[in-house]
Amino acid sequence: MPWDEATPDPVAAIAAARAELGDTFQVHSGDADYLFVFGADAVRWFYAVDEAAASKGVADWRMLLRKLPDELFLGRRTLPHELFGRDDVARYRTLLDGAIDGAIREIDELGGEAMLDAFSLTRRLGHRLGLASWGGTAFVRSPVFDQLVGLFDQLDASDAFVRPDLVAAIAAVGKAEERSSLADLVALISEIAAESTSESTAGFRAIMARWADVEPEAAVAGAAQDLILVHLGSMSNLFAAIGWLLIDLALRPDLAASAMAESGLLERCALESTRLAQRSIMMREVMAGAVEVPDGDRTYRVPRGATVATLLPLTNRGSPDLERYRPERWKGRRLADISHLGARELVTTFGHGPHTCPAQPFSLYAMTEAVRRIFDRYAVTPQFTAVEPRRSQIGGVARSEEAAVLRFDPAGSQSPHDRLT
Ligand code: HEM
Numbered sequence: 539m540p541w542d543e544a545t546p547d548p549v550a551a552i553a554a555a556r557a558e559l560g561d562t563f564q565v566h567s568g569d570a571d572y573l574f575v576f577g578a579d580a581v582r583w584f585y586a587v588d589e590a591a592a593s594k595g596v597a598d599w600r601m602l603l604r605k606l607p608d609e610l611f612l613g614r615r616t617l618p619h620e621l622f623g624r625d626d627v628a629r630y631r632t633l634l635d636g637a638i639d640g641a642i643r644e645i646d647e648l649g650g651e652a653m654l655d656a657f658s659l660t661r662r663l664g665h666r667l668g669l670a671s672w673g674g675t676a677f678v679r680s681p682v683f684d685q686l687v688g689l690f691d692q693l694d695a696s697d698a699f700v701r702p703d704l705v706a707a708i709a710a711v712g713k714a715e716e717r718s719s720l721a722d723l724v725a726l727i728s729e730i731a732a733e734s735t736s737e738s739t740a741g742f743r744a745i746m747a748r749w750a751d752v753e754p755e756a757a758v759a760g761a762a763q764d765l766i767l768v769h770l771g772s773m774s775n776l777f778a779a780i781g782w783l784l785i786d787l788a789l790r791p792d793l794a795a796s797a798m799a800e801s802g803l804l805e806r807c808a809l810e811s812t813r814l815a816q817r818s819i820m821m822r823e824v825m826a827g828a829v830e831v832p833d834g835d836r837t838y839r840v841p842r843g844a845t846v847a848t849l850l851p852l853t854n855r856g857s858p859d860l861e862r863y864r865p866e867r868w869k870g871r872r873l874a875d876i877s878h879l880g881a882r883e884l885v886t887t888f889g890h891g892p893h894t895c896p897a898q899p900f901s902l903y904a905m906t907e908a909v910r911r912i913f914d915r916y917a918v919t920p921q922f923t924a925v926e927p928r929r930s931q932i933g934g935v936a937r938s939e940e941a942a943v944l945r946f947d948p949a950g951s952q953s954p955h956d957r958l959t
Contacts, residue, residue, distance in 0.1 A: 540702035540932055541604055542568035548702070548932040549817065549851050556852065562833040571844040572821075573831065578880025580833040581848055585883045585890040587822060592829050594893050597821035597845055601933070604705040605698040606770070607717050615748040616764035618771050621672055621741075622896040627903075629740070630671040634904055637666035638911050640678060645916065645946050653921070655941040656788075657781040660908075664777030665690060667904050668769050672741040673727075676734035685726060693719040695770040699819065699933025720766070727762040741765075776901050778935035782815040783808050783909050785925055785942055786863060788918045793865070798913050801906065806865035808905040812887045814863060816850035817927055817936040820886075849932075853884045860885070871898070916946040 540548040552574065555563055561577035575581060589595065599611065641663040645652050665687050669677040677686060693716055697704060708716070731739050731746075745764050749757035787794035787807060797804040823845050831838045831846060840846055855861050857878065867873055876882045888895035895901070912918065921943040927936035 539565065539567040539570075539572070540930065541698070541705045544703060547929040549849065550929075552849055553852055562831075562838060572847050573838060573840050573844060574847050574849070575831060575833060576848060576853060577833045578884060580831055581853065581883045582881045583831055584820065584822065584846060584848055585893070587829065587846075589892065591826060592822035592824050592840075592846055594820075594822055596825065597823040600823065601698050601821070602695045603698075604702075605708060605713070605716065606693070606695050607713050607720055610720060610763060610767060613760065614764055614767060615760065616745050616768065618768045619896045621768060622900055627900050630900055631903060633670040633675065634667055634907060636675065637663070637670045637678060638908050640666050641908070642911060642915060645912075648946075650948060652946040653943055654946065656784050656925075656944050657778065657938055657942060659944075660777045660781040660784065661691075662687065663780060663908060664773065665769075667776070667908075668772040670741075671900075672745070672765055672768050672772075673730075674734070674737075674739035674741045674743075676730050676738035677727075677742075682726065682730055686723070689719045689723045689726065690766075690769060690773065692716070693723065693766070693770065694773055696774045696934055700928065700931045700937055702932060703930055720763075723766055724759050724762045727765060728758045731758060731762075772897070774934040776897075776904065778937055779808070779812045779815065779901065780905050780908050781938075781942070782811040782935065783905050784912065784918065784944065785920065786811045786814075787909060787913065788920045788944055789923075790863070794913055794918075797865075798910060801910075803865060804906045804910060805871075805902055806868040808902055808909075809868045809871065809887050810863055810865045812905075812935065813854050813885060815927070815936045816854050816886065817931050818850040818886075818934055819847055819932050820850065821845050821847045850886050851927075851936075854886060856884060871902075912946075913949075915949055917949055919945040919947070921945060 539545070545551050552565075555565070556574070556576060562573065562575050562580060565572040565574060575584060603611075641659065644662070645654065645659070648654070666678045666683070669683070669686060677683065694700075697708075727742070731742050736743055742761065742765060746757060746761045748764070749760050752760060787797060793807065797807050824840050824842050826842065828839050828841045829846070831840055859878070867875070871888075873879075873882065873885055879885065883890045888898040888901070925942045926939040928939050931937060
């Protein structure tokens with residue numbers, strides 16, 4: 539695996555192993571064993587398995603520990619799941635609109651014919667969307683926003699799977715830079731919370747309420763670390779998925795025009811862009827005794843401590859039809875026709891079963907609203923013919939191998955949605 543030894547293109551390496559060994563095979567790497575599964579029965583089992591038997595939480599934690607300081611995981615009181623209730627998402631919608639305004643203002647400031655890498659644009663947008671939602675508007679105001687962005691980008695947990703080639707060097711120096719960024723983030727967030735109104739730090743105050751029994755200084759530090767872990771989690775997928783939606787529509791102007799006129803179609807494009815850009819490895823670490831994994835032909839007994847895994851770039855593109863960008867394959871948020879698939883679970887955007895992404899409605903709203911507002915305001919022209927996913931990455935939605943530069947020209951006429959004039 540790429541965190542144990544140099545593997546320039548881990549997805550291609552696992553695809554080659556599958557071509558040679560079939561849909562179920564074992565990988566021994568470092569001091570760990572992985573059972574990779576790609577067949578319909580095994581993948582269906584994978585998404586249904588109970589957390590107590592084979593844990594996603596433990597597998598993810600092990601992955602993130604390759605980058606994040608261990609102490610960030612101790613004593614957390616806010617789980618991301620708790621921040622995506624119906625009322626929360628309704629509150630975030632207003633904040634998202636303001637965050638998108640901020641991103642559009644930054645493109646405007648570059649003047650006509652602005653040239654921007656799609657992922658640099660959406661990365662800052664993702665920070666705005668997230669920090670406004672679970673922190674509050676105080677966290678996206680200049681100049682603190684730029685300081686926060688710098689520190690979060692350095693601490694970025696997704697380096698563990700986007701740049702797995704770096705994890706040995708990070709471990710060798712005891713995660714020194716990460717520890718320093720974490721301390722600076724806690725100090726900065728505490729300072730912003732102390733200096734800002736309750737209204738402008740509404741999300742952070744809600745997290746603070748979970749620390750009411752602790753003396754004030756420790757409570758703020760604890761709540762700041764809760765916020766940091768949630769925000770780092772949001773950085774894995776959201777900005778990259780918005781980037782691909784922007785790119786996919788910029789490459790297809792006719793589809794973009796139709797999608798701007800029909801929000802259902804725009805959401806189907808968001809699902810289709812996410813499906814094709816998935817680079818995720820999905821993992822479950824076996825917890826108790828052993829588990830039995832059926833793969834159609836036989837049953838594999840996987841012992842405690844081993845990891846069962848599957849890889850979305852291989853399943854999501856598992857046929858010539860699935861290689862194509864075809865938003866009409868979606869009906870609502872589900873595939874319209876699964877008769878050609880052995881199991882619905884062989885295509886994954888936001889997951890299946892008990893671990894389905896709790897942030898799916900929030901993310902789809904953020905993706906579609908951000909892209910709709912951008913296309914309303916600008917003619918977006920790609921300065922490329924195709925964008926390649928980053929080869930070293932094994933996890934999350936793909937980043938790009940090279941910059942994906944888009945040109946933004948003010949659209950001929952302003953739409954009624956435009957609120958920045
Ligand atoms: C386009 C954006 C996103 C995509 C494509 C996405 C995708 C996914 C997928 C595929 C899973 C299931 C993983 C598995 O079964 O192993 C998942 C779970 C999860 N996602 Fe997302 N996600 C997105 C945005 C977010 C955001 C913004 C957050 C906020 C922090 C978030 C938090 C979570 C959490 C906490 C889980 C675990 C749920 C559980 O274990 O019960 N996701 N996501």
